[in-house]
Amino acid sequence: xxxxxxxxxxxxxxxxxxxxxFDAPLPLKSGGVLPAYDLVYETYGxxxxxxxxxxxxxxxxxxxxxxxxxxxxKKNSEGWWDNLVGPGKPLDTRKFFVIGxxxxxxxxxxxxxxxxxxxxxxPWGADFPFVTxxxxxxxxxxxxxxxxxxxxxxxxxGSLGGMQALSWTLQYPDRVxxxxxxxxxxxxxxxxxxxxxxxxxxxxxDPEFHGGHYYEHGVVPTRGLALARMVGxxxxxxxxxxxxxxxxxxRHDKPVFSYDVEFEIESYLRYQGDKFAGYFDANxxxxxxxxxxxxxxxxxxxxxxxxxxxxxxxDYLVVSxxxxxRFAPSRSxxxxxxxxxxxxxxxxxxxxxxxxxxxxxxDDPQYHAVLRAYIDNIEV
Amino acid sequence: xxxxxxxYDVIANWIEPGERVLDLGCGDGSLxxxxxxxRQVRGYGVENDPERIVACARNGINVIQIDMEQGLAGFDDxxxxxxxxxxxxxxxxxxxxxxxxxxxxxxxAVVSFPNFAYWRHRxxxxxxxxxxxxxxxxxxxxxxxxxxxxxxxxxALCAQEGILIRERLAFDEDKVIVDEPNxxxxxxxxxxxxxxx
Numbered sequence: 001x002x003x004x005x006x007x008x009x010x011x012x013x014x015x016x017x018x019x020x021x022f023d024a025p026l027p028l029k030s031g032g033v034l035p036a037y038d039l040v041y042e043t044y045g046x047x048x049x050x051x052x053x054x055x056x057x058x059x060x061x062x063x064x065x066x067x068x069x070x071x072x073x074k075k076n077s078e079g080w081w082d083n084l085v086g087p088g089k090p091l092d093t094r095k096f097f098v099i100g101x102x103x104x105x106x107x108x109x110x111x112x113x114x115x116x117x118x119x120x121x122x123p124w125g126a127d128f129p130f131v132t133x134x135x136x137x138x139x140x141x142x143x144x145x146x147x148x149x150x151x152x153x154x155x156x157x158g159s160l161g162g163m164q165a166l167s168w169t170l171q172y173p174d175r176v177x178x179x180x181x182x183x184x185x186x187x188x189x190x191x192x193x194x195x196x197x198x199x200x201x202x203x204x205x206d207p208e209f210h211g212g213h214y215y216e217h218g219v220v221p222t223r224g225l226a227l228a229r230m231v232g233x234x235x236x237x238x239x240x241x242x243x244x245x246x247x248x249x250x251r252h253d254k255p256v257f258s259y260d261v262e263f264e265i266e267s268y269l270r271y272q273g274d275k276f277a278g279y280f281d282a283n284x285x286x287x288x289x290x291x292x293x294x295x296x297x298x299x300x301x302x303x304x305x306x307x308x309x310x311x312x313x314x315d316y317l318v319v320s321x322x323x324x325x326r327f328a329p330s331r332s333x334x335x336x337x338x339x340x341x342x343x344x345x346x347x348x349x350x351x352x353x354x355x356x357x358x359x360x361x362x363d364d365p366q367y368h369a370v371l372r373a374y375i376d377n378i379e380v
Numbered sequence: 381x382x383x384x385x386x387x388y389d390v391i392a393n394w395i396e397p398g399e400r401v402l403d404l405g406c407g408d409g410s411l412x413x414x415x416x417x418x419r420q421v422r423g424y425g426v427e428n429d430p431e432r433i434v435a436c437a438r439n440g441i442n443v444i445q446i447d448m449e450q451g452l453a454g455f456d457d458x459x460x461x462x463x464x465x466x467x468x469x470x471x472x473x474x475x476x477x478x479x480x481x482x483x484x485x486x487x488x489a490v491v492s493f494p495n496f497a498y499w500r501h502r503x504x505x506x507x508x509x510x511x512x513x514x515x516x517x518x519x520x521x522x523x524x525x526x527x528x529x530x531x532x533x534x535x536a537l538c539a540q541e542g543i544l545i546r547e548r549l550a551f552d553e554d555k556v557i558v559d560e561p562n563x564x565x566x567x568x569x570x571x572x573x574x575x576x577x
Contacts, residue, residue, distance in 0.1 A: 317437070336444060337454040340424060343400075348444045349433050366430045373437035 009088035011078075012044040015069035017109060020146055026104075026139060029294075032129035035118065039143050040109030041065045041101040044085055045093035047147070053380035054149040055096045056140060057081060058157035058164035061232070061288050062280060064108040067100035068093075083363040090372040095380065096153060104139050105131040105287040113283030114215060124283075126212020131287060133160070133295045137167045141175065153380050154178040158360035159327060160288070163295045166335065169314040170297055178378050180371070182319045183360040185331035186305050186338065187296040192326065195235050196289040199228035203282045212283050225282045226273030233272050238323035238356035305338035315345040317374045319367065321359035322352045347374065386554040387492055388414045390569050391464060394490060394547070395419050399461035402486060404448055404478070405468030407432055409441030416441075426452075449474050455485040464490040467515070467567070470525045476541060479572075483543065489572040495550070497530035498566045514553075515566050531562040538572065547571040 017040050026034040042065050047054060057067045059080070068085035071077040085091045085098050102110040105128060113128040120127075144152070155176050157165040162184025169179045185192075203209060206224030210217050234242075246265040261267045301307040316339050320332035329350050339346040349370040353359040359367070388411055395401060399421050403412050406425025415421045425443040427433055436443035446454075449472065463486030465478070470493050472478050482489040494515035495501075501511035510520040518525065529537075531550065538545050550557040550565030557565040 333446070333454055337456075340442075340444070341456055341459060343422060345442050346424075346444075347433075347437055347442050348446075349437075350445045352430070366434070369434045370437055373434045376438070377440050 010086055011082065012069040012086045012093055014072045015042050015044065015066075015079075016071075017042050017065060019109065020143055022139075022142055022146075024142075026135065026142075028129050028135045029132040030130040034104065034111070034129060034131075037104060037111035037139070038109070038115075039101055039104070039111075039139060041099060041143060042067065042069070042079075043100075043147075044068050044098040045096055047097040047149070048380065050380075051148055051150065052153060053096050054144070054147070054152050055091060055098045056144070056152050056155045056168070057085065057091075057098060057100050058136075058140070058155065058161035059100065059103065060157070060159035060161045061285075061292070062276070063161065064106070065100040065102040065110075066108070067098065080361065083361075084368070084371065090368050090375055091156065092375070096375075099143075099147070101140055101143055103131070103136045103288075105284055105291075107281035107284040112281065113212070113287065114281050123213075123215040125215060126283060128283060128287065130290060130294075132291050133163050133167050134171060136291070137164055137171050140164070140168075141172055144175070151175045151177065153378050154180060154375070156180040156182070157184070158182040159184055159357065160292050160295075163292075167295075167297065169312045169316075170308065173311050173313040176314045178317070178374075179314045180317045180319070180374070181332070181335060183321055183324055183327045183332070183357055184318075184335070185327050186298065186335050188293055189331075193293045195231060195326070196293055199231050200286055200289055202227035202231070203286060206282075209282065212286075214282070220277070221282045222274070222277035225277040225280060225285060226270075228273075228282075228285055229276040229280075230269040230273040233269060235326040236357040238325065238354060240323065241355050244354070305334065306341045309338050309342040309344065312339070312342065312344055316347070317370075318346060318348045319360075319370065320348075320350050321356070321367075322350060323354050324357045324359060326357040385411075386551065387466065387567065387569055390549055391415070391466065391490055391492075392418050394488075394571050395421060395462055398422070400459065402426065402455070402460045402463045404463065404465045404482070405471070406436065406441065406443060408435035409439040409443060411464070411466055412441045413439055448472065448478060451477055452481040452485050455481075457484055458487060460486040462486055462488050462490055466490075466492050467494065469493045470527050470529065473526055475527055475537070479537075479541065479543060483572065483574045487573075488546065490569065491534075491572060492567060492569040493529070493534065495531050495562065495565050495568055496528045497532065497562050498552075499563050500566070502563075513566065531565065531568045534568070534570070538570075542575040544573040544575050545570055546573050 020039050023036050063080050066079045068079040068082045087094050102108040105112045113124045117124040155165040155168040162181040165179040165181050168176045203224035206221035208219040209221040249264040298305040298308040318332050318336050320329040336348040351367045353364040401421040401423045403425045412423040428447050433445050463482040504511040548570050550561030550568045
C-alpha cells in the first residue's frame with residue numbers, strides 16, 4: 001500500500017550541523033547550574049509559516065544531533081535514523097521540520113565534559129555537573145524558543161530518547177501535540193541499572209581514567225570504555241539474533257585454546273568496543289547512563305505513574321519490540337496503561353522483530369508502517 | 381469493514397455520550413470511529429493483528445496491541461463504562477475468562493456473535509455441509525472461529541456464570557427478530573452486567 005511512497009523515499013541529502021550559544025544559566029535537577037552552554041543541532045525540511053510542523057527527535061545513549069542525511073566530506077556518514085527521516089519516509093521532511101539536538105553532557109559538539117570549564121580554563125572532566133532527562137528537555141525547550149517553535153507537532157525518541165519524549169509531555173504539556181515513545185520504559189529496572197553500573201565500573205576502574213580528568217593527562221580510558229560498550233552491545237541484541245549472526249563460529253575452525261579471538265562473537269564485541277572507544281567520551285558515557293538510571297517521573301508521586309502523567313495533554317504512540325529484553329514490551333505497556341488510565345489518547349504496537357533493542361533503529365516493515373500511519377495523521 | 385453495520389446503531393444506543401469505551405477485537409477501528417462520531421466516546425481498541433493495528437493508526441483510533449487470550453491484565457477494575465466485543469467472541473478460546481475480564485474492567489459488557497442455530501445454518505447442516513453465510517463467511521478449513529455456539533447456549537452460559545443479561549436484541553440481517561430468535565436470528569447482541577452490580 002505504501003510501495004509508492006517507499007519507492008519515492010529519498011535522503012535529506014547533505015546536511016550541516018549548527019550551533020546555538022546560550023548565556024542564560026541553566027538550573028539543573030541535581031541542584032547545580034550550567035552557567036552558559038552550546039547546543040549543536042541539525043534541521044531537515046522547512047519550518048512552515050505557522051511554525052506548527054516542527055518535530056524534535058531525541059537521541060539515545062550514543063546517538064547525536066546527526067539524525068538524517070550525510071556530511072559532504074565524509075563517507076558512510078548517514079544519520080542514525082536516516083531510514084525514518086527524509087522526503088517520502090515515515091517522518092516526511094516534505095511535511096515536517098525535523099530537529100536533532102546533541103544533548104548537554106554529550107561529546108558531539110554540545111557542551112559536555114570535554115568542553116572547557118570557564119571557571120578553570122581546563123576541560124570540565126569529572127566536574128561537569130550531572131544532567132538528567134529533565135535537564136535535557138529544558139535545554140531543548142530553550143533551543144525551540146530560539147528557533148521560534150512554541151509547540152512541537154511531535155517529539156520522537158527511542159530508548160533514552162523515548163524517555164525524553166515522555167518527559168517533554170510532562171514538563172511542557174502545552175508545547176507537544178504528539179509523543180512517539182519507542183522501545184522505552186517509564187523507569188529502569190534494577191537489572192537495567194545493573195548493566196549500566198558494570199559499564200561505569202569498567203570506565204571508573206580503568207587506570208587511565210584519572211578521576212575523570214584524563215584529558216589533562218593526554219590519555220583516554222579506552223579499555224574501560226570499550227568494555228562498557230561490549231556489555232551494552234550484548235544487551236541491545238536478542239539471544240536469537242546473536243545466535244543467527246555469529247552462532248559458535250570459530251575463527252580457526254577449531255578450538256586453539258587461547259584467550260585471543262576465537263569465537264566470532266568475541267571478534268564482533270571487541271571490534272565494536274574498540275571502535276566506540278575511539279570516538280566516544282568516557283565521561284559522557286558515565287553521565288548518560290546515570291541520566292538513564294535516575295529517570296523516574298513517578299518518583300515524586302509515590303511511584304504512581306498515572307498521577308505523574310496527570311499533567312500531560314499530548315497524544316501518544318508507544319512502540320515496543322517482542323525480542324527487546326533491555327527495554328521489554330512489558331515496560332512499554334506500563335506507559336500505555338498509565339496513559340490510558342490518565343485518559344490520554346494512546347496507541348500501542350508491539351512489533352515482532354528479531355533484532356532486540358536495536359530493532360528501533362531498523363526499518364522493519366510493520367514498524368515503519370505503524371509509524372507512517374500514525375505520523376500521517378499528525379496535523380500541522 | 382468500512383460500511384456501517386446495523387449493529388453499530390444498536391451498540392451506539394446503549395452508550396451515553398462521553399463514555400469510556402473499550403472495543404475488544406476492534407478490527408480497523410470503524411466501530412470506535414462511529415461511536416466517537418455519534419457518542420463522543422473516549423475509545424480504545426484492542427487488536428493483535430499487525431495489519432489491523434496499522435489500519436487503526438491510519439483511522440486515528442487508539443489501539444492497543446495485546447493478545448486478549450491472555451486477559452486484560454493492566455486494565456484497572458471498572459475503568460470503562462462499556463467493554464464491547466463485536467462478532468469476535470466465537471474466535472476466542474478463553475470464552476469464560478474474557479467475559480469475566482470484560483465485566484471486571486467495564487461496568488457493562490456488550491457482546492455480539494453469529495447464532496450458529498440460525499435456521500439457514502441448521503438447513504446447511506441438515507444438507508450435510510457446514511454453514512457458510514454473510515455472518516459465517518468462512519469455510520470450515522479457514523475459519524478463525526473456534527467456538528460454535530447458539531443464542532440458547534450463550535443464555536445458559538450467562539446463567540451459569542452469574543452474568544446478568546440486561547438486554548438482548550436478535551437480528552436476521554437488519555430485521556429485529558422477537559419470536560424464536562434462536563431459530564430465526566443470524567446475529568444476537570447482548571448488554572451484560574455483573575450480578576449484584
